[in-house]
Amino acid sequence: MKIHPLQLLTLGLSCVSFAAAQPVDDTQAKQVIIFGRHAVRTPVLPNNALNAFSAQSYPVFPDVPTGPPPAGIAVITPNGATDETILGSYFHLWLKQEGLLTGNDSADAKFVYFRANDTPLITDTAQAFWTGMLPTAGPPNVNVVSPGSDPLFDPVGAGVALLDYQMAVAAVNGRLGSNPQALATAYAPELALTRSVLLGYPANETPAPLAPANVTDVTDFTANPITATAGSTSVPVNLGGLEQVIYAIDPFVMEYTDGLPMAEVGWGQLNAGSISQIFRLYDLLLNLEYRTPYLARIQSSNVASHIVRSLVQTATGNATPGALATPSTKVIGLIASNTNISGLAGLFSLDWLLPSYQPDVSALSGVLMFELRQSQSTGEYIVRTSYVAQTMDQLRNQTPLTLDAPPASAPVFVPGCSVDNATFDCPLGNFVRVANELIDPHSADLVN
Amino acid sequence: MQIKFVRFLPLALVCASCLTAQTADDTQLKQVIIFGRHSVRAPVAPNAYLNQFSAQQFPDFSVAAGILTPNGEKLETILGGYYRAWLTKEGLLTGNDTADANFVFFHANAIQRTVDTAQHLWSGLLPGAPVNIQYLTPSTANDPLFNPVGAGVAQLDTQKAIDSVMGRIGGNPPALASAYAPEFALARSVLLGYPAGQTPAPAAPANLTDVTDFVANPITVTAGTSPEPLAFGGLSTVGNAIDPFVMEDGDGLPVGWGQMTAGGVSQTSRIYNLVLDLEFRTPYLARVQSSNVASHIVRSMVQSAIGNVLAGSLGTPSTKVVVLIASDINVCGLAGLFHIDWLLPGYQPDFCGPGGALVFELRQSQSTGEHIVRASYIAQTLDQLRNLTPLTLDAPPAIAPVFIPNCSADNATFDCPLGRFVVQAEHAIDPESADLVN
Numbered sequence: 001m002k003i004h005p006l007q008l009l010t011l012g013l014s015c016v017s018f019a020a021a022q023p024v025d026d027t028q029a030k031q032v033i034i035f036g037r038h039a040v041r042t043p044v045l046p047n048n049a050l051n052a053f054s055a056q057s058y059p060v061f062p063d064v065p066t067g068p069p070p071a072g073i074a075v076i077t078p079n080g081a082t083d084e085t086i087l088g089s090y091f092h093l094w095l096k097q098e099g100l101l102t103g104n105d106s107a108d109a110k111f112v113y114f115r116a117n118d119t120p121l122i123t124d125t126a127q128a129f130w131t132g133m134l135p136t137a138g139p140p141n142v143n144v145v146s147p148g149s150d151p152l153f154d155p156v157g158a159g160v161a162l163l164d165y166q167m168a169v170a171a172v173n174g175r176l177g178s179n180p181q182a183l184a185t186a187y188a189p190e191l192a193l194t195r196s197v198l199l200g201y202p203a204n205e206t207p208a209p210l211a212p213a214n215v216t217d218v219t220d221f222t223a224n225p226i227t228a229t230a231g232s233t234s235v236p237v238n239l240g241g242l243e244q245v246i247y248a249i250d251p252f253v254m255e256y257t258d259g260l261p262m263a264e265v266g267w268g269q270l271n272a273g274s275i276s277q278i279f280r281l282y283d284l285l286l287n288l289e290y291r292t293p294y295l296a297r298i299q300s301s302n303v304a305s306h307i308v309r310s311l312v313q314t315a316t317g318n319a320t321p322g323a324l325a326t327p328s329t330k331v332i333g334l335i336a337s338n339t340n341i342s343g344l345a346g347l348f349s350l351d352w353l354l355p356s357y358q359p360d361v362s363a364l365s366g367v368l369m370f371e372l373r374q375s376q377s378t379g380e381y382i383v384r385t386s387y388v389a390q391t392m393d394q395l396r397n398q399t400p401l402t403l404d405a406p407p408a409s410a411p412v413f414v415p416g417c418s419v420d421n422a423t424f425d426c427p428l429g430n431f432v433r434v435a436n437e438l439i440d441p442h443s444a445d446l447v448n
Numbered sequence: 449m450q451i452k453f454v455r456f457l458p459l460a461l462v463c464a465s466c467l468t469a470q471t472a473d474d475t476q477l478k479q480v481i482i483f484g485r486h487s488v489r490a491p492v493a494p495n496a497y498l499n500q501f502s503a504q505q506f507p508d509f510s511v512a513a514g515i516l517t518p519n520g521e522k523l524e525t526i527l528g529g530y531y532r533a534w535l536t537k538e539g540l541l542t543g544n545d546t547a548d549a550n551f552v553f554f555h556a557n558a559i560q561r562t563v564d565t566a567q568h569l570w571s572g573l574l575p576g577a578p579v580n581i582q583y584l585t586p587s588t589a590n591d592p593l594f595n596p597v598g599a600g601v602a603q604l605d606t607q608k609a610i611d612s613v614m615g616r617i618g619g620n621p622p623a624l625a626s627a628y629a630p631e632f633a634l635a636r637s638v639l640l641g642y643p644a645g646q647t648p649a650p651a652a653p654a655n656l657t658d659v660t661d662f663v664a665n666p667i668t669v670t671a672g673t674s675p676e677p678l679a680f681g682g683l684s685t686v687g688n689a690i691d692p693f694v695m696e697d698g699d700g701l702p703v704g705w706g707q708m709t710a711g712g713v714s715q716t717s718r719i720y721n722l723v724l725d726l727e728f729r730t731p732y733l734a735r736v737q738s739s740n741v742a743s744h745i746v747r748s749m750v751q752s753a754i755g756n757v758l759a760g761s762l763g764t765p766s767t768k769v770v771v772l773i774a775s776d777i778n779v780c781g782l783a784g785l786f787h788i789d790w791l792l793p794g795y796q797p798d799f800c801g802p803g804g805a806l807v808f809e810l811r812q813s814q815s816t817g818e819h820i821v822r823a824s825y826i827a828q829t830l831d832q833l834r835n836l837t838p839l840t841l842d843a844p845p846a847i848a849p850v851f852i853p854n855c856s857a858d859n860a861t862f863d864c865p866l867g868r869f870v871v872q873a874e875h876a877i878d879p880e881s882a883d884l885v886n
Contacts, residue, residue, distance in 0.1 A: 170858035174851020175789035175797075177825070178860070182793050188711050189630060204645040277630050293787055293853035349731055349787075351616035355623050359616075387618070413615020415731035420611040422619070437875065 027373035036367035040080030088132020090401035105137035113325035161443035165230035171294035257395035291346030300343035305444035338362035475811035484805030488520035528572020530839035545576030553763035602881035698833035729784030738781035743882035776800035
């Protein structure tokens with residue numbers, strides 16, 4: 001499939017200098033696009049699989065439906081749903097302050113478009129967010145593509161984009177000197193910490209004890225080397241032994257943010273700081289698989305195209321091919337996974353840092369947000385980008401959020417576009433130009 | 449200044465698919481461009497300054513601050529000897545050094561350690577030919593290739609530079625303190641002389657400055673002093689304090705007063721890498737600061753491919769070896785401009801080791817005539833540096849083949865058709881930040 005890049009020459013949207021020139025913010029929000037990750041969930045592997053990696057059994061998340069797999073696997077936890085609704089309630093307040101919501105939820109719902117990737121985890125997240133944002137609007141109205149892959153979130157699986165797996169492997173190998181195994185040394189501190197937690201000995205014990213015979217040491221890269229080989233639509237590049245490490249550590253952040261007793265967070269051996277350090281390994285995998293330029297371009301062009309076209313559609317007031325919802329839609333919520341958010345950020349070379357997290361972490365429930373705003377004095381449109389997420393402790397403590405006690409928020413600079421004001425505003429015309437350079441037209445469609 | 453970009457339409461250099469179709473490597477090396485960092489040097493800050501940060505005195509490197517060490521000189525000659533062996537095998541050098549020197553172009557940044565590095569690399573590469581290095585004088589001169597802002601070729605909007613960095617870290621530089629807490633804790637333990645992981649960490653002695661005390665000296669992002677575009681408050685101080693560790697290791701000295709392993713050196717180098725990443729790889733900064741050297745590298749390859757003198761190139765159309773010696777800030781910036789990454793054994797990703805170089809080979813297919821660019825990052829490992837390890841074709845330095853986004857093919861060496869490389873360069877390079885001076 002092929003799309004034509006947007007042409008905005010007829011619009012007065014390409015003024016580059018106005019934002020830098022204006023000392024006060026006279027812009028008004030016209031539309032907000034919220035691209036979010038699912039909430040706190042149970043691990044993606046059942047405990048009987050995970051327990052092969054650890055000296056002690058992984059904890060059970062409370063109040064999650066049980067039964068033979070897949071029951072209870074990779075599903076939102078009740079606390080995760082609560083956190084997501086808290087976040088939705090914050091957006092209710094903020095969007096009202098910005099004039100995009102009125103407080104009449106039923107009326108407002110007509111101008112809200114939600115779309116979620118079609119797994120229970122993600123649709124449940126979207127519903128929980130909606131419930132917080134529009135509490136009296138009735139049942140959540142969340143669009144899903146089903147059956148099959150959603151072209152926004154899995155364009156390769158949906159057939160919109162074509163991934164050359166050999167090229168993907170080369171693109172990753174060519175960032176690692178064709179020596180993925182060297183990651184074991186580069187990330188030795190994180191792998192040593194991981195091993196100590198999984199096998200249950202103090203982090204600085206020297207020499208590190210042998211793994212018990214009945215436990216698979218996920219950091220034994222002699223047995224299971226780190227490699228880069230062709231993957232599948234869900235995991236485009238298979239990173240060998242690194243993948244197993246990720247499965248093993250993935251539960252730790254969920255244990256902490258779900259509020260499990262600290263004795264059950266890494267079996268009492270982890271705190272917020274060490275979880276953050278261990279999750280550099282997860283960030284590494286996301287960076288390689290989704291932020292690598294070739295992979296970001298193939299996997300994230302379609303959602304990028306739809307986001308940009310939706311902003312333009314609202315700015316122009318005209319229905320635009322490849323846009324979401326309608327020109328009058330004020331709030332678009334897209335809910336998917338960290339893989340999707342990392343990919344879009346990689347495509348635009350966006351970075352952020354929030355307190356308690358590593359750089360560029362796509363936190364649980366966290367969102368990459370694009371505000372379309374219009375100057376009240378000049379009529380110009382700008383895009384204001386930020387990354388918003390509850391901190392690890394806000395999630396763990398289910399901290400109520402208000403305008404005075406908000407989630408963590410990072411204003412984001414859009415390379416090649418942002419001007420140097422405090423919110424890094426990016427003129428819409430420039431945003432479209434940058435997007436046209438980055439988006440692969442062969443990896444995006446014009447379906448609305 | 450403004451340049452017009454290289455146009456290649458008359459040349460048959462834009463074949464994108466020729467490489468994937470060919471299984472055997474029938475390419476011949478036509479030119480190599482080696483863009484390297486200086487070798488092992490003394491810390492850039494004098495010991496009298498550094499010693500306020502540490503319980504014990506920093507070791508004496510036997511040379512003044514920022515000067516290449518005698519071992520650094522030897523290491524660079526060893527590396528030059530390796531390049532000699534490799535380029536002779538590839539047919540770019542003949543073994544007749546005096547004759548070969550006519551086809552070799554060396555250019556170094558004006559400061560002592562880069563000039564000295566270039567001289568010793570030459571001595572290894574062409575031991576039978578008089579050293580011939582081009583560089584500006586005095587040592588404070590701003591070379592347009594390596595400090596185009598100072599030289600007036602490129603104009604840096606300092607406020608935009610600050611914002612482009614702030615906009616990567618949520619406008620919250622102090623949050624780096626917790627994100628890099630393990631590295632700061634390790635650095636503190638080494639500097640103050642207690643076991644890493646000791647709990648609770650002891651208070652700093654009253655007569656010392658604790659560089660990890662970001663309450664006293666917060667991490668900030670402000671305007672810097674040329675050639676460093678930005679300053680990072682407390683983070684810059686930590687960068688100074690840990691800078692000696694890699695050099696101690698590379699120079700064969702005890703490292704971190706005997707407290708640091710190779711792994712510890714690598715881990716603390718993440719802080720140094722962070723500063724380089726923010727200051728030189730951030731897209732706006734890479735574009736302003738590295739467009740000129742990128743433009744000259746690309747044009748030099750085109751000049752060699754077409755055989756005609758081209759404005760904004762280095763050497764002549766018949767130059768076979770171009771060597772540019774500068775600093776890690778330059779190599780990182782160019783890598784950032786092209787979004788290229790590497791990983792070598794013992795180092796952190798994207799680390800620019802002492803003596804390490806980004807290498808661009810211009811090669812030509814013997815069957816189709818097509819020109820390709822083959823990029824790699826080459827550096828001695830920390831152990832090769834420390835042990836002054838002789839290098840041969842059978843015992844080479846560490847080499848990372850490098851994938852050039854939107855250009856490389858999926859063969860083992862990630863070959864990038866020259867025409868496509870030029871297209872990518874056109875996207876990446878800011879013509880307002882480059883000149884056409886040869």
